[in-house]
Amino acid sequence: MKKIITISREYGSGGRLIGKMVADQLGYEFYDREIIDMAAKESGLSAEFIKKTEQNLSSGWLYNLLLGTSYAGTTGNATQPVGQQGLPLADQVFNAERKVIINLAKDKPCVIVGRCADYVLSTAEEINQSELLNVFIYADIDAKVKRIEEIYKESEGDAKKQIIQTDKRRANHYNTFTENTWGDRKNYDMMINSSSVGIEATAKWIVELAKKS
Amino acid sequence: MKKIITISREYGSGGRLIGKMVADQLGYEFYDREIIDMAAKESGLSAEFIKKTEQNLSSGWLYNLLLGTSYAGTTGNATQPVGQQGLPLADQVFNAERKVIINLAKDKPCVIVGRCADYVLSTAEEINQSELLNVFIYADIDAKVKRIEEIYKESEGDAKKQIIQTDKRRANHYNTFTENTWGDRKNYDMMINSSSVGIEATAKWIVELAKKS
Numbered sequence: 001m002k003k004i005i006t007i008s009r010e011y012g013s014g015g016r017l018i019g020k021m022v023a024d025q026l027g028y029e030f031y032d033r034e035i036i037d038m039a040a041k042e043s044g045l046s047a048e049f050i051k052k053t054e055q056n057l058s059s060g061w062l063y064n065l066l067l068g069t070s071y072a073g074t075t076g077n078a079t080q081p082v083g084q085q086g087l088p089l090a091d092q093v094f095n096a097e098r099k100v101i102i103n104l105a106k107d108k109p110c111v112i113v114g115r116c117a118d119y120v121l122s123t124a125e126e127i128n129q130s131e132l133l134n135v136f137i138y139a140d141i142d143a144k145v146k147r148i149e150e151i152y153k154e155s156e157g158d159a160k161k162q163i164i165q166t167d168k169r170r171a172n173h174y175n176t177f178t179e180n181t182w183g184d185r186k187n188y189d190m191m192i193n194s195s196s197v198g199i200e201a202t203a204k205w206i207v208e209l210a211k212k213s
Numbered sequence: 214m215k216k217i218i219t220i221s222r223e224y225g226s227g228g229r230l231i232g233k234m235v236a237d238q239l240g241y242e243f244y245d246r247e248i249i250d251m252a253a254k255e256s257g258l259s260a261e262f263i264k265k266t267e268q269n270l271s272s273g274w275l276y277n278l279l280l281g282t283s284y285a286g287t288t289g290n291a292t293q294p295v296g297q298q299g300l301p302l303a304d305q306v307f308n309a310e311r312k313v314i315i316n317l318a319k320d321k322p323c324v325i326v327g328r329c330a331d332y333v334l335s336t337a338e339e340i341n342q343s344e345l346l347n348v349f350i351y352a353d354i355d356a357k358v359k360r361i362e363e364i365y366k367e368s369e370g371d372a373k374k375q376i377i378q379t380d381k382r383r384a385n386h387y388n389t390f391t392e393n394t395w396g397d398r399k400n401y402d403m404m405i406n407s408s409s410v411g412i413e414a415t416a417k418w419i420v421e422l423a424k425k426s
Contacts, residue, residue, distance in 0.1 A: 138398050185351050185396065191404035197426060205418070213410065 002133035002210040003028075003109040006117040008188070011166035012144030012159075014199045015137035019113045021203035026210060029110040035100055043096035045089070053093045054115075055169060094177045102126055114170075118187050119178040133210055136183065136191040137202065143195030215346035215423040216241075216322040219330040221401070224379035225357030225372075227412045228350035232326040234416035239423060242323040248313055256309035258302070266306045267328075268382055307390045315339055327383075331400050332391040346423055349396065349404040350415065356408030 005022060009015020016032055023030035040047040101120045104110055105127055118134040121127050148159035174182035185191060194202045218235060222228020229245055236243035253260040314333045317323055318340055331347040334340050361372035387395035398404060407415045
Protein backbone atom coordinates (compact mmCIF):
# COMPACT_ATOMS: atom_id res chain seq x y z
CA MET A 1 0.00 0.00 0.00
CA LYS A 2 1.39 3.38 -1.00
CA LYS A 3 0.76 5.97 1.68
CA ILE A 4 2.51 8.92 0.08
CA ILE A 5 1.60 9.91 -3.46
CA THR A 6 3.21 12.78 -5.29
CA ILE A 7 1.68 14.21 -8.44
CA SER A 8 3.85 16.22 -10.79
CA ARG A 9 1.95 17.64 -13.73
CA GLU A 10 1.93 19.69 -16.87
CA TYR A 11 -0.15 22.85 -16.68
CA GLY A 12 -3.63 22.16 -18.04
CA SER A 13 -3.35 18.38 -17.73
CA GLY A 14 -5.84 18.20 -14.85
CA GLY A 15 -3.14 16.92 -12.51
CA ARG A 16 -4.37 18.94 -9.52
CA LEU A 17 -7.94 17.68 -9.94
CA ILE A 18 -6.69 14.12 -10.39
CA GLY A 19 -4.64 14.43 -7.20
CA LYS A 20 -7.72 15.66 -5.33
CA MET A 21 -9.81 12.76 -6.65
CA VAL A 22 -7.13 10.26 -5.62
CA ALA A 23 -6.95 11.76 -2.13
CA ASP A 24 -10.74 11.68 -1.76
CA GLN A 25 -11.02 8.09 -2.99
CA LEU A 26 -8.25 6.87 -0.69
CA GLY A 27 -9.26 9.03 2.27
CA TYR A 28 -5.82 10.71 2.21
CA GLU A 29 -4.90 14.29 3.04
CA PHE A 30 -4.42 16.55 0.01
CA TYR A 31 -1.78 19.26 -0.22
CA ASP A 32 -1.08 21.71 -2.99
CA ARG A 33 -0.95 25.47 -2.39
CA GLU A 34 -1.47 24.93 1.34
CA ILE A 35 2.26 24.16 1.46
CA ILE A 36 3.04 27.80 0.69
CA ASP A 37 1.37 29.02 3.91
CA MET A 38 3.02 26.29 5.96
CA ALA A 39 6.42 27.12 4.48
CA ALA A 40 5.81 30.78 5.30
CA LYS A 41 5.27 29.88 8.95
CA GLU A 42 8.28 27.58 8.89
CA SER A 43 10.65 30.12 7.37
CA GLY A 44 9.38 33.47 8.56
CA LEU A 45 9.15 34.58 4.91
CA SER A 46 5.85 35.87 3.58
CA ALA A 47 3.51 33.59 1.66
CA GLU A 48 3.39 36.23 -1.06
CA PHE A 49 7.16 36.16 -1.37
CA ILE A 50 7.29 32.36 -1.48
CA LYS A 51 4.68 32.32 -4.23
CA LYS A 52 6.70 34.81 -6.25
CA THR A 53 9.89 32.84 -5.74
CA GLU A 54 8.17 29.67 -6.97
CA GLN A 55 6.90 31.45 -10.06
CA ASN A 56 9.62 33.82 -11.11
CA LEU A 57 12.82 31.88 -11.12
CA SER A 58 13.36 32.36 -14.81
CA SER A 59 13.39 36.15 -14.63
CA GLY A 60 15.83 38.57 -13.07
CA TRP A 61 14.19 37.76 -9.75
CA LEU A 62 16.38 34.73 -9.12
CA TYR A 63 19.45 36.58 -10.23
CA ASN A 64 18.72 39.29 -7.69
CA LEU A 65 18.04 36.67 -5.05
CA LEU A 66 21.32 34.96 -5.70
CA LEU A 67 23.13 38.26 -5.47
CA GLY A 68 21.46 38.77 -2.11
CA THR A 69 19.94 42.06 -3.23
CA SER A 70 16.34 40.90 -3.06
CA TYR A 71 13.58 41.94 -0.81
CA ALA A 72 10.89 40.13 1.12
CA GLY A 73 8.97 40.44 4.31
CA THR A 74 6.82 38.46 6.66
CA THR A 75 4.02 40.98 6.40
CA GLY A 76 2.92 40.30 2.86
CA ASN A 77 4.62 43.51 1.81
CA ALA A 78 7.61 42.31 -0.17
CA THR A 79 9.86 45.28 0.40
CA GLN A 80 11.99 44.46 3.47
CA PRO A 81 15.46 42.99 2.96
CA VAL A 82 15.94 39.65 4.73
CA GLY A 83 18.47 36.84 4.69
CA GLN A 84 18.92 35.98 8.34
CA GLN A 85 19.90 32.35 7.77
CA GLY A 86 22.91 33.27 5.68
CA LEU A 87 21.46 31.41 2.65
CA PRO A 88 20.18 32.85 -0.61
CA LEU A 89 16.48 33.49 -0.08
CA ALA A 90 15.43 31.12 -2.88
CA ASP A 91 17.25 28.33 -1.03
CA GLN A 92 15.53 29.28 2.20
CA VAL A 93 12.18 28.95 0.45
CA PHE A 94 13.09 25.54 -0.96
CA ASN A 95 14.37 24.32 2.40
CA ALA A 96 11.24 25.51 4.19
CA GLU A 97 9.00 23.76 1.66
CA ARG A 98 11.18 20.66 1.90
CA LYS A 99 10.79 20.52 5.68
CA VAL A 100 7.02 20.99 5.44
CA ILE A 101 6.66 18.27 2.78
CA ILE A 102 8.68 15.72 4.76
CA ASN A 103 6.74 16.44 7.95
CA LEU A 104 3.40 16.13 6.18
CA ALA A 105 4.43 12.85 4.55
CA LYS A 106 5.61 11.43 7.88
CA ASP A 107 2.43 12.51 9.63
CA LYS A 108 -0.49 11.07 7.62
CA PRO A 109 -1.19 9.28 4.31
CA CYS A 110 -1.35 12.02 1.71
CA VAL A 111 -1.30 13.22 -1.88
CA ILE A 112 1.06 16.13 -2.59
CA VAL A 113 0.86 18.09 -5.86
CA GLY A 114 3.91 19.82 -7.30
CA ARG A 115 6.63 21.54 -5.26
CA CYS A 116 9.37 19.05 -6.22
CA ALA A 117 7.77 16.65 -3.70
CA ASP A 118 8.87 13.58 -5.70
CA TYR A 119 12.52 14.62 -5.41
CA VAL A 120 12.23 15.84 -1.81
CA LEU A 121 10.67 12.58 -0.62
CA SER A 122 12.79 10.24 -2.77
CA THR A 123 15.91 11.71 -1.19
CA ALA A 124 14.59 11.96 2.40
CA GLU A 125 16.06 9.37 4.74
CA GLU A 126 13.11 9.78 7.09
CA ILE A 127 10.72 8.45 4.44
CA ASN A 128 9.98 4.75 3.93
CA GLN A 129 10.64 4.57 0.19
CA SER A 130 8.39 1.54 -0.28
CA GLU A 131 5.41 3.71 0.71
CA LEU A 132 6.14 6.38 -1.90
CA LEU A 133 4.46 6.56 -5.32
CA ASN A 134 5.59 9.27 -7.75
CA VAL A 135 3.30 9.95 -10.71
CA PHE A 136 3.59 12.44 -13.57
CA ILE A 137 0.46 13.62 -15.41
CA TYR A 138 0.69 15.07 -18.90
CA ALA A 139 -1.70 15.65 -21.80
CA ASP A 140 -1.88 16.49 -25.48
CA ILE A 141 -1.50 20.20 -26.15
CA ASP A 142 -4.98 20.53 -27.68
CA ALA A 143 -6.59 19.06 -24.57
CA LYS A 144 -4.57 21.36 -22.31
CA VAL A 145 -5.54 24.44 -24.33
CA LYS A 146 -9.21 23.43 -24.22
CA ARG A 147 -9.02 22.93 -20.46
CA ILE A 148 -7.37 26.29 -19.79
CA GLU A 149 -9.80 28.06 -22.14
CA GLU A 150 -12.74 26.57 -20.26
CA ILE A 151 -11.52 27.05 -16.71
CA TYR A 152 -9.89 30.46 -17.00
CA LYS A 153 -11.91 31.81 -19.94
CA GLU A 154 -8.73 32.49 -21.87
CA SER A 155 -8.48 32.83 -25.64
CA GLU A 156 -6.83 29.93 -27.45
CA GLY A 157 -3.67 31.91 -28.15
CA ASP A 158 -3.35 33.14 -24.57
CA ALA A 159 -4.01 29.67 -23.19
CA LYS A 160 -1.27 28.17 -25.34
CA LYS A 161 1.21 30.85 -24.31
CA GLN A 162 0.32 30.39 -20.66
CA ILE A 163 0.78 26.62 -20.87
CA ILE A 164 4.21 26.91 -22.44
CA GLN A 165 5.37 29.61 -20.01
CA THR A 166 4.03 27.89 -16.90
CA ASP A 167 5.68 24.59 -17.73
CA LYS A 168 8.93 26.38 -18.55
CA ARG A 169 8.82 27.96 -15.09
CA ARG A 170 7.99 24.65 -13.44
CA ALA A 171 10.84 22.92 -15.22
CA ASN A 172 13.20 25.73 -14.40
CA HIS A 173 12.26 25.71 -10.71
CA TYR A 174 12.62 21.92 -10.49
CA ASN A 175 15.88 21.80 -12.42
CA THR A 176 17.36 24.58 -10.29
CA PHE A 177 16.63 23.03 -6.91
CA THR A 178 16.94 19.29 -7.56
CA GLU A 179 19.60 17.12 -9.18
CA ASN A 180 17.00 15.79 -11.61
CA THR A 181 15.21 17.02 -14.71
CA TRP A 182 11.51 17.88 -14.58
CA GLY A 183 9.43 15.39 -16.55
CA ASP A 184 12.31 12.91 -16.91
CA ARG A 185 10.80 9.43 -16.60
CA LYS A 186 13.60 8.37 -14.22
CA ASN A 187 11.90 10.40 -11.44
CA TYR A 188 8.52 8.69 -11.66
CA ASP A 189 6.88 5.31 -11.16
CA MET A 190 4.31 6.05 -13.81
CA MET A 191 3.53 8.79 -16.32
CA ILE A 192 -0.03 9.06 -17.59
CA ASN A 193 -1.45 11.01 -20.52
CA SER A 194 -4.72 12.24 -19.01
CA SER A 195 -6.11 13.27 -22.38
CA SER A 196 -5.92 9.74 -23.74
CA VAL A 197 -6.70 7.86 -20.54
CA GLY A 198 -9.29 10.36 -19.22
CA ILE A 199 -9.25 12.40 -15.98
CA GLU A 200 -11.42 10.04 -13.94
CA ALA A 201 -9.79 6.90 -15.27
CA THR A 202 -6.34 8.34 -14.52
CA ALA A 203 -7.40 8.94 -10.90
CA LYS A 204 -8.73 5.40 -10.76
CA TRP A 205 -5.44 3.96 -12.05
CA ILE A 206 -3.46 5.80 -9.42
CA VAL A 207 -5.81 4.65 -6.66
CA GLU A 208 -5.56 1.04 -7.85
CA LEU A 209 -1.79 1.26 -8.14
CA ALA A 210 -1.54 2.72 -4.64
CA LYS A 211 -3.67 -0.07 -3.24
CA LYS A 212 -1.99 -2.94 -5.03
CA SER A 213 1.66 -2.07 -4.68
CA MET B 214 -11.29 -1.47 -26.53
CA LYS B 215 -7.78 -0.97 -27.87
CA LYS B 216 -7.00 -3.44 -30.64
CA ILE B 217 -3.51 -2.26 -31.50
CA ILE B 218 -0.94 -1.94 -28.73
CA THR B 219 2.60 -0.75 -29.32
CA ILE B 220 5.29 -1.28 -26.70
CA SER B 221 8.41 0.89 -26.83
CA ARG B 222 10.96 -0.02 -24.20
CA GLU B 223 14.32 0.58 -22.61
CA TYR B 224 16.74 -2.32 -22.97
CA GLY B 225 16.55 -4.53 -19.88
CA SER B 226 13.16 -3.17 -18.75
CA GLY B 227 11.34 -6.41 -19.60
CA GLY B 228 9.29 -4.63 -22.24
CA ARG B 229 9.38 -7.52 -24.68
CA LEU B 230 8.22 -10.02 -22.04
CA ILE B 231 5.50 -7.60 -20.91
CA GLY B 232 4.33 -7.23 -24.51
CA LYS B 233 4.16 -11.03 -24.86
CA MET B 234 2.16 -11.34 -21.63
CA VAL B 235 -0.26 -8.65 -22.78
CA ALA B 236 -0.75 -10.38 -26.13
CA ASP B 237 -1.33 -13.74 -24.43
CA GLN B 238 -3.80 -12.32 -21.93
CA LEU B 239 -5.78 -10.47 -24.59
CA GLY B 240 -5.52 -13.24 -27.19
CA TYR B 241 -3.77 -10.83 -29.58
CA GLU B 242 -1.05 -11.53 -32.11
CA PHE B 243 2.47 -10.65 -30.96
CA TYR B 244 5.14 -9.17 -33.23
CA ASP B 245 8.71 -8.25 -32.47
CA ARG B 246 11.64 -9.61 -34.48
CA GLU B 247 9.23 -11.39 -36.84
CA ILE B 248 8.82 -8.01 -38.52
CA ILE B 249 12.39 -8.20 -39.79
CA ASP B 250 11.66 -11.31 -41.87
CA MET B 251 8.42 -9.85 -43.16
CA ALA B 252 10.19 -6.61 -44.11
CA ALA B 253 12.86 -8.65 -45.88
CA LYS B 254 10.20 -10.28 -48.04
CA GLU B 255 8.51 -6.94 -48.61
CA SER B 256 11.67 -5.13 -49.68
CA GLY B 257 13.83 -7.80 -51.25
CA LEU B 258 16.62 -6.90 -48.80
CA SER B 259 18.12 -9.62 -46.61
CA ALA B 260 16.91 -10.08 -43.03
CA GLU B 261 20.55 -9.94 -41.95
CA PHE B 262 20.98 -6.56 -43.60
CA ILE B 263 17.78 -5.17 -42.07
CA LYS B 264 18.91 -6.29 -38.63
CA LYS B 265 22.24 -4.56 -39.09
CA THR B 266 20.60 -1.40 -40.34
CA GLU B 267 18.34 -1.34 -37.29
CA GLN B 268 21.30 -1.74 -34.97
CA ASN B 269 24.12 0.24 -36.49
CA LEU B 270 22.71 3.58 -37.39
CA SER B 271 25.02 5.38 -34.99
CA SER B 272 28.17 4.08 -36.65
CA GLY B 273 29.69 4.77 -40.04
CA TRP B 274 27.20 2.27 -41.43
CA LEU B 275 24.48 4.86 -41.87
CA TYR B 276 26.91 7.32 -43.31
CA ASN B 277 27.94 4.78 -45.89
CA LEU B 278 24.33 3.98 -46.57
CA LEU B 279 23.50 7.59 -47.14
CA LEU B 280 26.43 7.91 -49.52
CA GLY B 281 25.02 4.92 -51.36
CA THR B 282 28.24 2.96 -50.96
CA SER B 283 26.76 0.20 -48.82
CA TYR B 284 26.19 -3.39 -49.54
CA ALA B 285 23.35 -5.79 -48.93
CA GLY B 286 21.77 -8.79 -50.51
CA THR B 287 18.71 -10.93 -50.45
CA THR B 288 20.72 -14.06 -49.83
CA GLY B 289 21.76 -13.41 -46.23
CA ASN B 290 25.22 -12.58 -47.53
CA ALA B 291 25.49 -8.83 -47.01
CA THR B 292 27.99 -8.10 -49.72
CA GLN B 293 25.96 -7.22 -52.82
CA PRO B 294 25.33 -3.59 -53.62
CA VAL B 295 21.62 -2.75 -53.96
CA GLY B 296 19.51 0.36 -54.22
CA GLN B 297 16.97 -0.39 -56.91
CA GLN B 298 14.21 1.87 -55.54
CA GLY B 299 16.34 5.00 -55.86
CA LEU B 300 16.14 5.59 -52.09
CA PRO B 301 18.91 5.32 -49.51
CA LEU B 302 18.86 1.71 -48.28
CA ALA B 303 18.15 2.73 -44.71
CA ASP B 304 14.99 4.47 -45.90
CA GLN B 305 14.02 1.39 -47.88
CA VAL B 306 14.33 -0.68 -44.71
CA PHE B 307 12.21 1.79 -42.74
CA ASN B 308 9.56 1.94 -45.46
CA ALA B 309 9.40 -1.84 -45.70
CA GLU B 310 8.97 -2.19 -41.93
CA ARG B 311 6.38 0.60 -41.99
CA LYS B 312 4.31 -1.18 -44.63
CA VAL B 313 4.51 -4.47 -42.73
CA ILE B 314 3.49 -2.85 -39.42
CA ILE B 315 0.49 -1.08 -40.93
CA ASN B 316 -0.69 -4.24 -42.67
CA LEU B 317 -0.35 -6.30 -39.49
CA ALA B 318 -2.24 -3.69 -37.44
CA LYS B 319 -5.03 -3.55 -40.02
CA ASP B 320 -5.28 -7.32 -40.17
CA LYS B 321 -5.77 -8.54 -36.56
CA PRO B 322 -5.68 -7.24 -32.97
CA CYS B 323 -2.01 -7.23 -32.02
CA VAL B 324 0.86 -6.13 -29.79
CA ILE B 325 3.91 -4.77 -31.61
CA VAL B 326 7.22 -4.27 -29.80
CA GLY B 327 9.72 -1.63 -30.96
CA ARG B 328 10.38 -0.70 -34.60
CA CYS B 329 8.96 2.83 -34.26
CA ALA B 330 5.50 1.24 -34.39
CA ASP B 331 3.99 3.99 -32.21
CA TYR B 332 5.05 6.64 -34.71
CA VAL B 333 4.25 4.56 -37.78
CA LEU B 334 0.71 3.80 -36.60
CA SER B 335 -0.02 7.25 -35.10
CA THR B 336 0.71 8.80 -38.48
CA ALA B 337 -1.00 6.16 -40.62
CA GLU B 338 -4.29 7.31 -42.13
CA GLU B 339 -5.41 3.72 -42.58
CA ILE B 340 -5.40 3.16 -38.80
CA ASN B 341 -8.38 3.95 -36.57
CA GLN B 342 -6.57 6.07 -33.98
CA SER B 343 -9.11 5.33 -31.26
CA GLU B 344 -8.04 1.68 -31.35
CA LEU B 345 -4.36 2.46 -30.82
CA LEU B 346 -2.61 2.34 -27.43
CA ASN B 347 1.06 3.43 -27.24
CA VAL B 348 2.95 2.41 -24.09
CA PHE B 349 6.56 3.01 -23.08
CA ILE B 350 8.24 0.69 -20.55
CA TYR B 351 11.29 1.82 -18.58
CA ALA B 352 13.05 0.76 -15.40
CA ASP B 353 15.63 1.82 -12.84
CA ILE B 354 19.19 1.21 -14.02
CA ASP B 355 19.94 -1.26 -11.20
CA ALA B 356 16.97 -3.39 -12.15
CA LYS B 357 17.95 -3.34 -15.82
CA VAL B 358 21.53 -4.34 -15.03
CA LYS B 359 20.30 -7.21 -12.83
CA ARG B 360 17.98 -8.40 -15.58
CA ILE B 361 20.65 -8.36 -18.29
CA GLU B 362 23.15 -10.07 -15.96
CA GLU B 363 20.68 -12.85 -15.29
CA ILE B 364 19.38 -13.39 -18.81
CA TYR B 365 22.59 -12.99 -20.78
CA LYS B 366 25.06 -13.98 -18.05
CA GLU B 367 26.90 -10.70 -18.46
CA SER B 368 29.13 -9.07 -15.88
CA GLU B 369 27.70 -5.99 -14.18
CA GLY B 370 30.03 -3.63 -16.06
CA ASP B 371 29.29 -5.20 -19.44
CA ALA B 372 25.57 -5.19 -18.76
CA LYS B 373 25.59 -1.50 -17.94
CA LYS B 374 27.58 -0.67 -21.05
CA GLN B 375 25.28 -2.75 -23.20
CA ILE B 376 22.19 -1.05 -21.76
CA ILE B 377 23.52 2.42 -22.45
CA GLN B 378 24.70 1.56 -25.95
CA THR B 379 21.54 -0.29 -26.95
CA ASP B 380 19.27 2.54 -25.83
CA LYS B 381 21.49 5.06 -27.58
CA ARG B 382 21.09 3.05 -30.78
CA ARG B 383 17.34 2.74 -30.29
CA ALA B 384 16.99 6.48 -29.71
CA ASN B 385 19.20 7.23 -32.68
CA HIS B 386 17.21 4.96 -34.98
CA TYR B 387 13.88 6.40 -33.81
CA ASN B 388 15.05 10.00 -33.97
CA THR B 389 16.47 9.52 -37.46
CA PHE B 390 13.36 8.03 -39.03
CA THR B 391 10.52 9.78 -37.20
CA GLU B 392 9.71 13.40 -36.46
CA ASN B 393 9.58 12.60 -32.75
CA THR B 394 12.06 11.93 -29.97
CA TRP B 395 12.41 8.42 -28.52
CA GLY B 396 11.11 8.25 -24.96
CA ASP B 397 9.42 11.67 -25.16
CA ARG B 398 6.15 11.37 -23.24
CA LYS B 399 4.28 13.15 -26.05
CA ASN B 400 4.45 9.93 -28.10
CA TYR B 401 2.80 7.67 -25.54
CA ASP B 402 -0.50 7.18 -23.71
CA MET B 403 1.26 5.81 -20.68
CA MET B 404 4.85 5.25 -19.49
CA ILE B 405 5.40 2.62 -16.81
CA ASN B 406 8.45 1.96 -14.64
CA SER B 407 8.44 -1.85 -14.61
CA SER B 408 10.94 -2.01 -11.74
CA SER B 409 8.62 -0.15 -9.39
CA VAL B 410 5.32 -1.50 -10.68
CA GLY B 411 6.56 -5.04 -11.38
CA ILE B 412 6.65 -6.98 -14.66
CA GLU B 413 3.42 -8.90 -14.17
CA ALA B 414 1.53 -5.94 -12.72
CA THR B 415 2.68 -3.78 -15.64
CA ALA B 416 1.27 -6.33 -18.08
CA LYS B 417 -1.96 -6.38 -16.09
CA TRP B 418 -2.24 -2.56 -16.20
CA ILE B 419 -1.83 -2.53 -19.95
CA VAL B 420 -4.42 -5.28 -20.39
CA GLU B 421 -6.89 -3.40 -18.18
CA LEU B 422 -6.22 -0.14 -19.96
CA ALA B 423 -6.73 -1.80 -23.35
CA LYS B 424 -10.03 -3.29 -22.18
CA LYS B 425 -11.43 -0.18 -20.55
CA SER B 426 -10.55 2.51 -23.00
